[in-house]
Amino acid sequence: MSLAIVHSRAQVGIDAPAVTVEAHLANGLPSLALVGLPEAAVKESKDRVRSAILNCAFEFPQRRITLSLAPADLPKDGGRFDLAIALGILAASGQVPIAALEPMECLGELALSGAIRPVRGVLPAALAARDAGRTLVVPLANAEEASLASGLTVIAVDHLLEVAAHLNGHTVLAPYQAQGLLRQVQPYPDLAEVQGQVAAKQALLVAAAGSHNLLFSGPPGTGKTLLASRLPGLLPALDEQEALQVAAIQSVASHAPLQAWPQRPFRNPHHSASGPALVGGGSRPQPGEITLAHHGVLFLDELPEFDRKVLEVLREPLESGHIVIARARDKVRFPARFQLVAAMNPCPCGFLGDPSGRCRCSAEQIQRYRGKLSGPLLDRIDLHVTVARETTTLNAPTLAGDDTASAAARVAAARRIQMARQGMANAFLDLPGLRAHCRLAPSDQQWLENACERLALSLRSAHRVLKVARTLADLQAQPELGRQHLAEALQYRTQL
Template sequence: MSLAIVHSRAQVGVEAPPVTVEAHLANGLPALTLVGLPETAVKESKDRVRSAILNSAFDFPNRRITLNLAPADLPKDGGRFDLAIALGILAASGQIPADTLDEYECLGELALSGALRPVQGALPAALAAREAGRTLLVPRANAEEASLASGLKIIAVEHLLQVAGHLSGSQPLEPYQAQGLLRQSLPYPDLAEVQGQLAAKRALLVAAAGSHNLLLSGPPGTGKTLLASRLPGLLPPLEEDEALQVAAIHSVASHTPLQHWPQRPFRTPHHSASGPALVGGGSRPQPGEITLAHKGILFLDELPEFDRKVLEVLREPLESGHIVIARARDRVRFPARFQLVAAMNPCPCGYLGDPSNRCRCTPDQIQRYRAKLSGPLLDRIDLHLTVARESTALQASSQDGETTAQAAAKVAAARQRQLRRQGVANAFLDLPGLRQHCHLQDTDRQWLENACERLGLSLRAAHRVIKVARTLADLEGTDAIARQHLAEALQYRPGTS
């Protein structure tokens, strides 16, 4: 048979669209032509494949070989198609049977010796192969990652000879059995280790219960970073499909998915990070920090030290839950449903309002420092809290506060109420959902309107106050939003504390 078809998968963002590798052998002068919009790394595969076939004791056909990677309008890059190309040539030349290839999808980069090397994005390809009902042939280094797609039959291989022996039936390989290496969760730091800071712990509980964005402001050494590091332990565990989404993103970003899967990601980029590092980019678009924090937490310490233009790119994904990176030839959409937690000092020196009276910043310096953060960005942060310095005696006291396990149980109960009622956390309620699930008494609504008018809050801020009040009611286990819930929610807006 002079024509063979092998199935593989490309990588576009966090998706794995199908690619059909067609190999055709014809009479004529020996040549190898590769078509189908291949990038440079794919064009180079013909040299890798030729050496791998010869070094695996197969014959490289001395004929005119045409390789087509369909669909032709889909860009292909990387060495992920090497194995499929090699199998196509071997099947078209009759060295391996071609009738069983339709049952498989192949991924893998070939070394010149015929050994298989791992590729990026194995998990999205595994999920897509499971949906297509095919068996996945992958390098052994990618097998554990691909095994996260439960129910998928995986054949892990280390060399081209193993693949050929399995397909020909002479040396069949057993399906890969998951080792559970990526399911080792680490313990979270305990909330009880944070001494004092009762108001901050309360805000942390509210933020976790409703998935609200949080801004902590206070002098150095008051425990802002310590508090933020305790938030992941309060959040409910990821559902299976959510965990796979997170792992697929990290699979695309590196050769290994999220370690200690299925824990929620906690990303802490440095304040020198650029815009593309934060939101993603590059000639071949890669996920940025906001996508790597999908379903988890993005912690921005020293918030005003970030470039203002970098921070402004957060505004759209905070509302939409995704980011679209446009290039000349295509547009790539990355998920970015993250919870923003930020920390900052109240002034350039950091000691404004501190009992030590060490601050010597002028009003103009303080104004310029705070002006680094735009109003629209701050408007999208539901909870603003000033973290004051605790007394030394309290800091030396024993751990007698609420533990992470106790707080997490309250958060889980509140989240369950939200999911049963509306299907999403309160922070993600849209306007119709807000009207349907956040009823206010007429007197309370009028009271809130008057309060927002006096404080100069925008309509968006007023809606976020109602969402926080809804979370406070859920923490108490009540269906109705009361006046005290609205009053406490208003305390978390700028200028009210």
């Protein structure tokens, strides 16, 4: 038969839609036509494939070859289809059996010598191949990543000759056995290294327990960045589904091999980052920092120094947990369920309120500086915490229970309560969830309403006060909200 079909996978966002590579040989002058909306790198594959086939001592058919990448309306890019195209030509010309290709999906870029190079975005393709019930053939350099998809048979290959020998039955390639190389998790920095700042550490504990957004404000050198970097270590470990989502995003975003899996990401973009760098974009949409921080922490240091238009794009993903990037040709949806931690100085010089009296900023300068942050953005941050300068005490002793392990145990206990009660962290409660799980006594409800009126809080802020109060009660293992929880939660809305 002069028609062969090989299965492969494209990359669209963090999805891996199926692509069928069809190779047909017909009589006529020797030619090779590639159809199916290929981009430049895919169009160039016919030259790479021709050289690879010839250098592997196979015969390149001197016939009219038509290669179709279906579906035709799905854009294809990169060198990920090289291996599937080469196998399709070899199968259509009878040099490898067609039937052996049916249960397989193939990914890999070919060198001119026939060596198979790694490609990006293998993990999403592996998950999709597992769901389709097929074996995945991948470059050896990508095999460890593909093996993260439990239940998938992975065949790792390093050369086109290996694949051909396996299909012809000359040499049987055993399924790849995972080596566990990606599970070398690095330890998180310890909270005990932050001296003093008892109130800020308590706020960090509350943020971790309820997955709340957090804003630190204080003079330079008070430990705002140190505190933020300790937050990932307080969060519960990722479950398998969350870990695979994080790894899939890393696989799509970078050619570098995965590292520190399954570990919560901590992203710290510079304040000069553009909007597309933060939320994703480009002519071919790629994930930005908020997607790379999915199921982890996004830390924005020197928050007012970010361009205001850049910060405003955070408003939607903070509420919805995803970002949709629309272009003329396609629309891509990226997940973005991150925990925002931000830090800022109280004024341009940074020393407003410092006992030393070093601040010389005028009221107008302070107002202009703080005015870079919009009310709607600040409204979406649950905890506003002032980090004051501590007295200088070198090598201060660590207090009992002030380390990451002890704090993480308290956070884990509070999260277990939340998952048993409502199946999610308190920060993600919707209005019906608030009504069901944040019930107040009539007198406490009236007290909270009066306090919100006096403080001119929006209804969104009032709801976030309730969520923080619910987290404070969970940390104390108390089933009912009390006025003390509401009062402490209100404190976190009025400190800036």
